[in-house]
Amino acid sequence: xxxxxxxxxxxxxxxxxxxxxxxxxxxxxxxxxxxxxxxxxxxxxxxxxxxxxxxxxxxxxxxxxxxxxxxxxxxxxxxxxxxxxxxxxxxxxxxxxxxxxxxxxxxxxxxxxxxxxxxxxxxxxxxxxxxxxxxxxxxxxxxxxxxxxxxxxxxxxxxxxxxxxxxxxxxxxxxxxxxxxxxxxxxxxxxxxxxxxxxxxxxxxxxxxxxxxxxxxxxxxxx
Amino acid sequence: xxxxxxxxxxxxxxxxxxxxxxxxxxxxxxxxxxxxxxxxxxxxxxxxxxxxxxxxxxxxxxxxxxxxxxxxxxxxxxxxxxxxxxxxxxxxxxxxxxxxxxxxxxxxxxxxxxxxxxxxxxxxxxxxxxxxxxxxxxxxxxxxxxxxxxxxxxxxxxxxxxxxxxxxxxxxxxxxxxxxxxxxxxxxxxxxxxxxxxxxxxxxxxxxxxxxxxxxxxxxxxx
Numbered sequence: 341x342x343x344x345x346x347x348x349x350x351x352x353x354x355x356x357x358x359x360x361x362x363x364x365x366x367x368x369x370x371x372x373x374x375x376x377x378x379x380x381x382x383x384x385x386x387x388x389x390x391x392x393x394x395x396x397x398x399x400x401x402x403x404x405x406x407x408x409x410x411x412x413x414x415x416x417x418x419x420x421x422x423x424x425x426x427x428x429x430x431x432x433x434x435x436x437x438x439x440x441x442x443x444x445x446x447x448x449x450x451x452x453x454x455x456x457x458x459x460x461x462x463x464x465x466x467x468x469x470x471x472x473x474x475x476x477x478x479x480x481x482x483x484x485x486x487x488x489x490x491x492x493x494x495x496x497x498x499x500x501x502x503x504x505x506x507x508x509x510x511x512x513x514x515x516x517x518x519x520x521x522x523x524x525x526x527x528x529x530x531x532x533x534x535x536x537x538x539x540x541x542x543x544x545x546x547x548x549x550x551x552x553x554x555x556x557x558x559x560x561x562x563x
Numbered sequence: 564x565x566x567x568x569x570x571x572x573x574x575x576x577x578x579x580x581x582x583x584x585x586x587x588x589x590x591x592x593x594x595x596x597x598x599x600x601x602x603x604x605x606x607x608x609x610x611x612x613x614x615x616x617x618x619x620x621x622x623x624x625x626x627x628x629x630x631x632x633x634x635x636x637x638x639x640x641x642x643x644x645x646x647x648x649x650x651x652x653x654x655x656x657x658x659x660x661x662x663x664x665x666x667x668x669x670x671x672x673x674x675x676x677x678x679x680x681x682x683x684x685x686x687x688x689x690x691x692x693x694x695x696x697x698x699x700x701x702x703x704x705x706x707x708x709x710x711x712x713x714x715x716x717x718x719x720x721x722x723x724x725x726x727x728x729x730x731x732x733x734x735x736x737x738x739x740x741x742x743x744x745x746x747x748x749x750x751x752x753x754x755x756x757x758x759x760x761x762x763x764x765x766x767x768x769x770x771x772x773x774x775x776x777x778x779x780x781x782x783x784x785x786x
Contacts, residue, residue, distance in 0.1 A: 346569055378602040379684050379713065380705025406712050407685065430715060432655065432685035459712075461602050462630065462655035462683055481704070481730070482603025489629050489682075490602065492653060507704070510733050 357436035361470025369560035371553050372453045374469050377477035379459030382503040384412045385536035387454055391421045393546050398451040405434040405458045433463040465493040473498035478518050480504040481511040487522035494525040505535040580659035584693025592783035594776050595676045597692050600700035602682030605726040607635045608759035610677055614644045616769050621674040626665055628657040628681045656686040688716040696721035701741050703727040704734040710745035717748040728758040
């Protein structure tokens with residue numbers, strides 16, 4: 341029983357900070373995405389392709405989480421956007437406090453903050469960071485039934501990006517099966533199928549993201 | 564502070580059951596492997612290929628862990644070996660108690676027990692199940708720096724299987740880079756490079772496994 345109580349305490353402390361983060365992002369009209377997936381589904385590649393296209397039009401800040409190394413922040417910073425790494429030192433997810441601590445320093449001068457979570461299809465589902473949306477990535481070749489095996493993450497997400505379309509000819513994977521399995525768990529998902537390697541499908545993703553950026557900004561005309 | 568204490572309590576309770584599991588497996592000369600990886604690296608495929616080759620020579624039992632669904636146990640049982648699913652219902656790892664509860668029923672009549680853990684490169688590293696070895700899978704295309712990003716799991720493992728060699732021509736991935744990154748963290752790793760799809764490299768894996776099965780059995784001539 342004690343274990344459950346403690347878990348609830350940790351989650352409720354997290355929730356308070358997440359609410360404060362969300363209010364701050366609302367005040368500044370900043371759209372915040374929380375990218376979640378297995379390790380290796382291509383979160384960093386999606387961030388790279390996205391910032392390459394949008395960096396001249398929008399002020400973008402990227403927070404990347406990993407158990408260890410600053411590799412991802414370095415990969416992203418090469419494209420000329422600000423990127424900071426959170427090395428969790430063992431923790432299997434980012435929490436609202438870690439994100440808050442990084443963001444206190446940067447002020448509010450951003451249109452888009454992309455948080456790339458620790459590669460983990462389980463634990464990050466429980467931790468609200470104050471984001472507008474969780475964006476779940478599933479890659480071709482990971483197993484088309486992944487969404488039904490990890491339903492809490494699918495339920496917690498607003499968007500599904502099916503990545504690595506370029507590998508379809510070399511695997512038994514069917515992107516439409518991944519999509520159908522995900523929609524069974526969460527029919528409200530917005531779904532995009534892309535290849536970060538070839539660029540296929542990224543235009544639809546960017547169009548949707550641009551429209552979300554405009555909506556968020558329009559709701560806060562003073563920002 | 565309380566959080567740390569509780570984590571230690573949970574781990575130490577787990578450790579007691581793991582020790583009992585390990586003693587039981589020693590008494591019966593049963594080799595136990597704990598397969599760990601990201602979701603989608605091919606744990607179930609490796610189990611399938613392994614049982615296809617060894618099932619007529621050894622008594623094999625398979626335990627598969629997932630948040631939800633019994634898909635994996637069904638996939639494995641098709642090959643004519645006994646397989647049981649543990650649906651963790653949300654937990655991000657298997658623990659020694661879950662494994663113990665499944666194994667109490669089966670008795671001791673097995674040469675090889677393969678436990679396929681929940682797809683997660685973080686949390687299962689902390690939970691000893693009483694296995695002889697953790698076998699870590701990393702797939703081609705997941706990102707060659709995965710081992711340095713998830714060092715606790717690499718340190719906890721005795722074997723690294725680099726899977727999906729068939730995808731090398733279609734990705735920027737270099738299996739030798741995955742191997743080098745892993746050996747930097749844990750120089751004692753036994754490394755195998757395979758494709759469960761084409762069968763490439765499986766002969767060396769099977770040869771090693773057969774030798775471990777003989778060694779374990781020889782240490783317990785009464786079993």
